[in-house]
Amino acid sequence: MVATQSGDTRARVIRFFTFLGGIYFFVYFVLPEPLVEELGMKAHHEQISNGFIVVGSMAIGLGLFNLVRTHGARCVFARPGWMNSLSLLLGLFVTVGVMSLQWIHSMKSSGEVQDVQMIGEFASKIGDDARGKSGIVDPSTGVVLREYASQKLGKIALHIAGDQEIVADVAHEVLRKDLASRIEDLRKDEWYLGTSSDLSALTLFTQKSNELASSYSVLMQAEASQATIQRLYNFLYDGLFNQLGSAMFALLGVYIAAAAYRAFRVRTLESALMMTAAVVVMLGQISFGKEIYEEMPAIRQWLLEVPNSAAFRAIRLGAGIAGLMLAIRMWLSIESTSFSSEKK
Amino acid sequence: MGGLEHATPGILLVLIGACVLLYRELSRGSKGYVHHIRRIAGVDAIEGAVGRCAEQGRSVVFTTALTDVGPVLFACLGVLHSIAKRVAQYKLKLQVPQYSPEAMALVEDTVREAYREVGRANAFDPESIRFLSSEQFAFASGYMGLMHREKAGAAFMFGVFAAEALVLAEAGQQVGARQVAASVSPEQVAFFICTCDYTLIGEELFGASAYMSREPVQVATLAAQDRFKLFFIALIIVGVFLATLRQWMPELGGYMPHLILLKDWSAFGW
Numbered sequence: 001m002v003a004t005q006s007g008d009t010r011a012r013v014i015r016f017f018t019f020l021g022g023i024y025f026f027v028y029f030v031l032p033e034p035l036v037e038e039l040g041m042k043a044h045h046e047q048i049s050n051g052f053i054v055v056g057s058m059a060i061g062l063g064l065f066n067l068v069r070t071h072g073a074r075c076v077f078a079r080p081g082w083m084n085s086l087s088l089l090l091g092l093f094v095t096v097g098v099m100s101l102q103w104i105h106s107m108k109s110s111g112e113v114q115d116v117q118m119i120g121e122f123a124s125k126i127g128d129d130a131r132g133k134s135g136i137v138d139p140s141t142g143v144v145l146r147e148y149a150s151q152k153l154g155k156i157a158l159h160i161a162g163d164q165e166i167v168a169d170v171a172h173e174v175l176r177k178d179l180a181s182r183i184e185d186l187r188k189d190e191w192y193l194g195t196s197s198d199l200s201a202l203t204l205f206t207q208k209s210n211e212l213a214s215s216y217s218v219l220m221q222a223e224a225s226q227a228t229i230q231r232l233y234n235f236l237y238d239g240l241f242n243q244l245g246s247a248m249f250a251l252l253g254v255y256i257a258a259a260a261y262r263a264f265r266v267r268t269l270e271s272a273l274m275m276t277a278a279v280v281v282m283l284g285q286i287s288f289g290k291e292i293y294e295e296m297p298a299i300r301q302w303l304l305e306v307p308n309s310a311a312f313r314a315i316r317l318g319a320g321i322a323g324l325m326l327a328i329r330m331w332l333s334i335e336s337t338s339f340s341s342e343k344k
Numbered sequence: 345m346g347g348l349e350h351a352t353p354g355i356l357l358v359l360i361g362a363c364v365l366l367y368r369e370l371s372r373g374s375k376g377y378v379h380h381i382r383r384i385a386g387v388d389a390i391e392g393a394v395g396r397c398a399e400q401g402r403s404v405v406f407t408t409a410l411t412d413v414g415p416v417l418f419a420c421l422g423v424l425h426s427i428a429k430r431v432a433q434y435k436l437k438l439q440v441p442q443y444s445p446e447a448m449a450l451v452e453d454t455v456r457e458a459y460r461e462v463g464r465a466n467a468f469d470p471e472s473i474r475f476l477s478s479e480q481f482a483f484a485s486g487y488m489g490l491m492h493r494e495k496a497g498a499a500f501m502f503g504v505f506a507a508e509a510l511v512l513a514e515a516g517q518q519v520g521a522r523q524v525a526a527s528v529s530p531e532q533v534a535f536f537i538c539t540c541d542y543t544l545i546g547e548e549l550f551g552a553s554a555y556m557s558r559e560p561v562q563v564a565t566l567a568a569q570d571r572f573k574l575f576f577i578a579l580i581i582v583g584v585f586l587a588t589l590r591q592w593m594p595e596l597g598g599y600m601p602h603l604i605l606l607k608d609w610s611a612f613g614w
Contacts, residue, residue: 029350031350062448062449063478248482259514315530315545317576318547318573319547321572321573322550323415326419326550326565330418334370
């Protein structure tokens with residue numbers, strides 16, 4: 001009795017939220033665009049849509065749980081095929097581990113680049129403030145910026161020295177030299193040294209800082225592409241995952257031939273028609289077809305655009321209407337037993 | 345033509361019409377009116393395929409492939425429910441490899457419910473609903489492996505398919521499974537016709553569930569969609585007639601049915 005009541009409540013909650021989710025998108029679709037904008041729905045629509053996507057993406061956890069449960073149990077109880085399950089789970093965890101480390105590494109790199117970009121942004125902000133005060137630069141903020149810039153320049157110089165020992169190829173050497181010269185240039189800057197504090201000197205300093213940040217970003221990207229974790233990621237994703245996917249896709253070539261052989265055996269009027277159409281389309285596609293009959297490409301085009309399109313449209317129309325009806329039924333939860341504990 | 349972000353008044357009217365039709369058919373169904381459903385050979389073959397598995401002691405495989413949560417999935421679930429009930433009655437093994445984790449939760453619920461309805465709730469094995477991968481070809485290779493390991497006697501492929509359709513269907517062919525496919529993807533229908541024993545085309549997928557279950561709600565929906573389709577066919581015929589007439593009377597240009605449907609709210613002062 002208690003279980004039935006909780007089941008009914010669950011069903012009601014699901015129906016309520018299904019209706020609520022549906023009515024939002026229905027109202028958004030049926031209302032005229034100016035009215036949607038007036039009601040403020042347009043401004044939040046993307047966020048709401050993204051919210052639905054986020055909720056949906058939580059289901060990935062379900063998939064992960066299912067994989068671990070199914071294959072974990074097979075490994076633990078040494079059921080037949082446990083070696084395959086073990087390799088799947090190892091592959092899963094290694095990939096998750098490598099991708100997480102790669103993400104952490106890239107976040108760290110971009111954080112360091114952002115710190116350096118901050119010099120230019122800080123200087124630019126000081127310049128903007130000064131322009132609002134008849135060109136007078138606030139000396140106290142200037143001191144803070146110089147200190148910050150000095151600290152970061154020292155850090156970049158140290159990074160370059162450390163990097164030299166790790167990555168020693170020609171491309172990196174060029175980037176390092178460029179960055180070192182920019183650091184030196186910035187260290188000799190009049191505004192940085194404090195010998196000039198006017199707005200034009202600050203503008204020049206801002207420009208140099210931005211250029212330095214951009215060079216540093218290029219070096220960091222080059223370094224990241226050479227990092228061990230990135231190489232491991234490339235090996236797993238580009239080297240294995242994508243290649244295995246391509247291999248599966250390549251199987252289609254063989255399968256199409258096998259399927260065509262079965263389908264094109266002329267046993268009935270329909271299969272004869274199908275084979276004739278296929279031969280005409282294939283001949284129309286290749287230059288040899290034109291040698292046989294000049295109008296072959298035109299016949300191919302007609303077959304694709306007229307009878308083929310008509311059939312496609314008929315399928316799409318029927319499926320679309322059926323989908324619409326089912327969608328209305330789902331939205332209004334006019335269902336029989338799904339999600340519900342109301343048993344027959 | 346790209347999709348519309350907002351309905352035009354014409355489309356709003358059509359939507360209201362769809363709701364009214366559905367309501368009418370549901371009311372008739374609730375009053376006991378029984379609609380006739382024409383025989384669909386592919387759906388009849390489903391029962392035969394499951395029966396063949398029972399004779400040979402082989403497992404049944406059902407996949408919704410790339411179908412995400414939406415109307416197509418719900419149509420597939422109706423068929424899965426009927427198949428799972430028969431599988432449970434015949435004490436067969438059912439495998440439902442999954443591509444979409446979101447759909448997996450619904451699939452599991454449907455199969456569990458089917459087992460419960462025939463009084464064999466304890467026989468339901470959650471491991472039979474197996475998540476393979478959300479990557480198209482990784483899923484296809486997982487499905488191939490499953491078919492070869494299980495030597496399935498019947499394979500049902502219902503839903504949305506893309507380039508992996510032929511890979512899945514060929515895997516079934518290789519193990520000699522009786523195959524029934526149903527797809528709303530017109531591009532894949534040809535591949536299924538070549539490789540499967542029976543193929544349901546487009547809306548037949550939606551009709552299959554009603555045909556198998558004869559549940560009044562599903563049958564009423566089927567009736568409503570048929571009537572709605574008749575309306576569109578009439579619209580197309582009128583459109584063809586008017587388009588032909590426009591060749592002699594160009595001033596009819598603005599009165600084409602599709603143009604009237606697509607006239608936006610600005611024409612009504614919005």
